[in-house]
Amino acid sequence: MSSMIVEVLGTGCKKCQQLEANAREAIANLNLEAEVLHITDPMKIAERGVMKTPALVINGQLASQGKVPTPEQIQPLLAVD
Template identity: 70%
Template sequence: MNTIKIEVLGTGCKKCQQLEANTQEALASLNLNADVLHITDPIEIAKRGVMSTPALVVNGKVVSKGKVLTPAEIQPLLSV
């Protein structure tokens, strides 16, 4: 199985950290391996077309922006 590439986009605020933690929890509950990167550079975030953080990117596709998803909300986004 391919490794999923996940990016959490955000400046490192509490919401961004919570989204990253929820993503890790969702991965663990699905028993998936993924590379999770936390991108804090505003220029890199803007390059992805994201204006409101936190945002979640799965395999290069922005799947959520501007809110903290729960692990249960993240799980279906990971089943690629």
């Protein structure tokens, strides 16, 4: 089983950093193996079709944008097989 890839898309603002922290906490809570990447390049973010940051992408699927979900809100998004 390959580990999942969780990407935080945002330019590094406080909300982006909070989203990354929440995503890492959600991953830890579920004892998952995941690679967490932080994409800060505005061009790469725009290429994904993301209009509002911060955005959360799980295995290439946009899970949320323009808000900072809590670890509890992120956990069900990670529970994919």
